[in-house]
Amino acid sequence: MIQFLAYIGATALGVAAALGRLVLFGIASLTAIVRPPFYLREAGLGLLNVGYLTLPVVGLTALFTGAALALQIYAGGARFNAEAVVPQIVAIGMVRELGPVLVGLMIAARVTSSIAAELATMKVTEQIDALVTLSTDPLRYLVAPRVLAGLISGPVLVAVADALGVFGGFLVGTQALDFNPTTYLRNTVDFLTLPDVTSSLIKGVAFGGIATLMGCYYGLNAGRGAQGVGAATKSSVVAAAVLILAANFALTAVFFTA
Amino acid sequence: MIDLRGVHKSFGSNQVLRGVDLTVAKGQSMVIIGGSGTGKSVLLKCVLGLVTPDAGQILVDGTDVTTSDRDAFLARFGMLFQGAALFDSLPVWQNVAFRLLRGTLKRPKAEAREIALQKLQRVGLGPDVADRLPAELSGGMQKRVGLARAIATDPEIIFFDEPTTGLDPIMAGVINDLIREIVVDMGATTMTITHDMTSVQSIADHVAMLHDGVIRWTGPKDEVFDSTEPYVTQFVNGLPDGPIATLR
Ligand SMILES: Nc1ncnc2c1ncn2[C@@H]1O[C@H](COP(=O)(O)OP(=O)(O)OP(=O)(O)O)[C@@H](O)[C@H]1O
Numbered sequence: 112m113i114q115f116l117a118y119i120g121a122t123a124l125g126v127a128a129a130l131g132r133l134v135l136f137g138i139a140s141l142t143a144i145v146r147p148p149f150y151l152r153e154a155g156l157g158l159l160n161v162g163y164l165t166l167p168v169v170g171l172t173a174l175f176t177g178a179a180l181a182l183q184i185y186a187g188g189a190r191f192n193a194e195a196v197v198p199q200i201v202a203i204g205m206v207r208e209l210g211p212v213l214v215g216l217m218i219a220a221r222v223t224s225s226i227a228a229e230l231a232t233m234k235v236t237e238q239i240d241a242l243v244t245l246s247t248d249p250l251r252y253l254v255a256p257r258v259l260a261g262l263i264s265g266p267v268l269v270a271v272a273d274a275l276g277v278f279g280g281f282l283v284g285t286q287a288l289d290f291n292p293t294t295y296l297r298n299t300v301d302f303l304t305l306p307d308v309t310s311s312l313i314k315g316v317a318f319g320g321i322a323t324l325m326g327c328y329y330g331l332n333a334g335r336g337a338q339g340v341g342a343a344t345k346s347s348v349v350a351a352a353v354l355i356l357a358a359n360f361a362l363t364a365v366f367f368t369a
Numbered sequence: 370m371i372d373l374r375g376v377h378k379s380f381g382s383n384q385v386l387r388g389v390d391l392t393v394a395k396g397q398s399m400v401i402i403g404g405s406g407t408g409k410s411v412l413l414k415c416v417l418g419l420v421t422p423d424a425g426q427i428l429v430d431g432t433d434v435t436t437s438d439r440d441a442f443l444a445r446f447g448m449l450f451q452g453a454a455l456f457d458s459l460p461v462w463q464n465v466a467f468r469l470l471r472g473t474l475k476r477p478k479a480e481a482r483e484i485a486l487q488k489l490q491r492v493g494l495g496p497d498v499a500d501r502l503p504a505e506l507s508g509g510m511q512k513r514v515g516l517a518r519a520i521a522t523d524p525e526i527i528f529f530d531e532p533t534t535g536l537d538p539i540m541a542g543v544i545n546d547l548i549r550e551i552v553v554d555m556g557a558t559t560m561t562i563t564h565d566m567t568s569v570q571s572i573a574d575h576v577a578m579l580h581d582g583v584i585r586w587t588g589p590k591d592e593v594f595d596s597t598e599p600y601v602t603q604f605v606n607g608l609p610d611g612p613i614a615t616l617r
């Protein structure tokens with residue numbers, strides 16, 4: 112019994128320590144973004160990788176999800192003669208929840224994993240050590256540009272996902288479900304409020320930051336050898352996905368419980 | 370110039386360094402020999418601050434490395450890593466000129482490239498490799514690029530971790546001569562790790578042998594070859610029988 116309690120205590124302490132390290136790492140990274148030296152080339156490459164190259168996958172997921180959502184709501188709404196709410200529900204569902212979450216998870220899958228694998232390989236092959244001996248701070252040179260790219264790309268990707276999700280619903284609504292295009296659009300636009308959109312974009316900032324931070328953290332703390340790289344990649348994606356979903360809940364609670 | 374006093378380092382239960390005492394004078398070429406896995410690379414990393422010792426003191430010019438200004442400190446150092454550790458996202462010349470392209474030692478790009486080409490030539494690499502990526506080079510070529518990067522800014526103190534491993538005998542000779550030249554002509558202080566007795570012969574002023582976590586023997590180069598210390602004799606002559614276990 113004592114042993115069991117000790118085990119629980121030790122685990123709890125371990126988790127708390129890990130969270131503490133994560134938070135400290137996050138603070139150090141954000142500080143590195145605003146303190147010189149700045150590495151513009153690295154930041155540009157980061158934006159390309161995190162933002163631009165993630166656009167297609169984010170766009171496609173959002174489009175299909177919006178389309179499926181329209182079909183579901185139509186079918187579900189038909190049970191109590193509420194088919195007409197499709198535009199409103201698609202809009203609110205995409206913008207408030209699905210757009211940001213889809214973007215977060217897609218960045219975690221595509222960007223977090225690639226950052227973690229890249230930095231872990233650098234760590235394992237002593238490139239991080241080499242960087243330090245060449246008077247370059249890995250936090251500034253490697254982490255800051257990537258996290259900055261995440262913070263900028265997150266909301267942009269969410270905006271794209273929101274728009275394409277709504278468009279997916281619009282396509283299904285007008286092509287398969289006999290909605291009038293003008294009415295569909297007007298219902299969408301009239302229904303959405305500014306807080307819906309800003310909360311969506313703020314979630315994008317948060318998720319972009321979390322996804323890139325997790326990739327950097329696990330990459331830089333990788334163990335030795337190919338196994339170290341594999342473990343770092345896996346842990347980074349799991350941590351990013353879980354944290355993004357938890358943060359989504361927290362942010363939704365903050366924004367929409369008055 | 371470099372003073373190690375009672376340096377200890379363990380990784381978990383693996384006690385690697387158990388009280389290393391070593392002094393390297395200014396302008397001296399110190400060569401460190403010792404069996405594989407005895408902690409030679411770890412020792413160099415301790416001096417650079419890449420690995421934090423568990424106990425002991427490391428002084429450079431009389432100041433403790435843990436208290437000195439890290440940027441200024443590292444600006445005086447060059448390091449060739451055992452595995453070259455080239456940045457694989459950058460072409461060869463940008464690897465060599467890494468320090469010249471950013472930070473306090475920044476120069477115009479054309480000038481940095483010019484210096485990189487010069488250094489590459491000194492390690493026997495022509496201008497055609499300058500624009501290739503490290504992954505497109507052989508192991509020995511990568512090693513030489515790493516060497517060029519270590520000497521790119523003509524640092525005062527240079528560490529070479531097995532500079533000739535993986536090179537053909539002729540190229541090894543070229544590199545040995547280069548290191549000797551750097552010490553004699555530029556007055557640099559160097560620490561070189563090697564298993565190659567020809568390198569010891571041509572590079573060293575002083576030799577130190579690391580074994581079981583301590584410096585087992587140290588002395589001028591000439592003495593290493595006719596030392597009667599059994600550990601040194603066994604190592605220098607490559608004998609399977611002697612005090613050094615072959616299972617490790
Ligand atoms: N970061 C690390 N984490 C855990 N153990 C380490 C680490 N770095 C080195 N070691 C261990 O320290 C010991 C000494 O390693 P080191 O690389 O210094 O050996 P070496 O003398 O340079 O050998 P070689 O001549 O083969 O290069 C080894 O047992 C190695 O496993």
Ligand SMILES: [Mg+2]
Pocket residue numbers: 409410411451530
């Ligand atoms: Mg070594």
